[in-house]
Amino acid sequence: QSALTQAASVSASPGQSITISCSGTSRDVGKYDLVSWYQQHPGKAPKLMIYEVNKRPSGIYNRFSGSKSGNTAFLTISGLQAEDEAYYYCCSYAGSGTYVVFGGGTKLTVL
Amino acid sequence: QVQLQESGPGLVRPSETLSLTCTVSDDSFSNYYWSWIRQPPEKGLEWIGYIYSSGITTYNPSLKSRVTISVDTSRNQFSLSLNSVTAADTAVYYCARVPPPYKNTGTYKYYFDYWGQGTLVTVSS
Numbered sequence: 001q002s003a004l005t006q007a008a009s010v011s012a013s014p015g016q017s018i019t020i021s022c023s024g025t026s027r028d029v030g031k032y033d034l035v036s037w038y039q040q041h042p043g044k045a046p047k048l049m050i051y052e053v054n055k056r057p058s059g060i061y062n063r064f065s066g067s068k069s070g071n072t073a074f075l076t077i078s079g080l081q082a083e084d085e086a087y088y089y090c091c092s093y094a095g096s097g098t099y100v101v102f103g104g105g106t107k108l109t110v111l
Numbered sequence: 112q113v114q115l116q117e118s119g120p121g122l123v124r125p126s127e128t129l130s131l132t133c134t135v136s137d138d139s140f141s142n143y144y145w146s147w148i149r150q151p152p153e154k155g156l157e158w159i160g161y162i163y164s165s166g167i168t169t170y171n172p173s174l175k176s177r178v179t180i181s182v183d184t185s186r187n188q189f190s191l192s193l194n195s196v197t198a199a200d201t202a203v204y205y206c207a208r209v210p211p212p213y214k215n216t217g218t219y220k221y222y223f224d225y226w227g228q229g230t231l232v233t234v235s236s
Contacts, residue, residue, distance in 0.1 A: 036222035038156075045205055045226040046156065057224060089156055093221040099169055100158040100221055 003101035004029065004090055011109040017078040020106045022090030023071060028101055030071035034093035037066060037075045040105075041086045049088075050075060077108075085110040113137045115206050115227035123200075123234050129193040133206030133227060140164065140187040144209035146223060147180060147191045149202040157202075161209055162189055196234045203229040 005023040012018040022029065022037075029035055033053045038046035048057050050066035053073065063081075067074045073092070077084055090103040119131035133145065146161035160170035162180045170178050179192040193200060207223035 034221045038223075045229050046223075047226070048222060048224050051220075051222040051224075091156075091158075091222065098172060100171070102156040102158065104155045 003094065003098075004092060004103035006088075006090060006103040006106045008104075009107040009109065011111055012080050013111045014080050014082065016080050017076060018080060018108065020075045020077075020088050020090075020108070022073040022075070022092075022103045024073070024092055024101075025071055028071075028092040028094035028098075029068065029073050031095065032093045033068070035066065035068060035073040036091045037064075037073075038089045038091065039084075039086045040089065046089060080110050082110050084108060113208060113225045115208065115225060117204060117206050117227045117230040119230065119232070121231060121233060123196055123232060124236055125197055125234055126195055129191070129196050129200060129232055129234070131191045131204055131206075131230065131232070133189050133191075135187045135189075135206075135208070137187065137208070141184050142211050144211070145180075145182065145189045146207045146209050148205045148207055148223065148226075150205070150229070151199075151202040154202075159191065159193075159204075198234050201232065201234045203231050205229045 035053045037050040039049050040046040053068045054066040063078045065076045087105045089105045094101045114136040116134045123129045141164040144161045147159040160180050162168045162182050177194050182189040206227045208225040210220045212219045
């Protein structure tokens, strides 16, 4: 069982927007602005999409955005494209002692 | 372009020690933290631990008693050792880079900006 909770799957049509949530606690997501998101295509390594809640690495499209409210973090993908179909994992710092925790992953299907 | 490459045996016997090495092509190897993360088949990601070039390590508490991460800055390599393995340790093992702390505040960063392609390690007799 993962420390952060994500829906197992979400789906949407091309061009639409989708928001993936990541539920944590006041000891991780709620306490630190240190949430990151990773995209993983089947058989491939994860790829950093968002770090520190809402920052995009160089080369990541601005269709990807991150936010946080309370103990829940969100990844929003606008203008969905077929290539966005993948698993998405959230990750958070959880303080000294636990350090780094991941969500169980959400499978995004682009219909 | 930063590249990371995992290497090591793909099959380990139960109760033995899993050993992997990550070779990094990065001229600034000594400036970064380096991490191991694993993913059991059809499951999510699990952080194992990370190391700085000085040798300072931090481990996942759930694995701490069995894990050792070491670094060889002369070869731009860092390694993972996991002892007393069981079938539950079967996973794809990834190495990844963690950016250094912010210079102005010293605030640590806890995200992984470059990853290796991963290597599957199966624990089986």
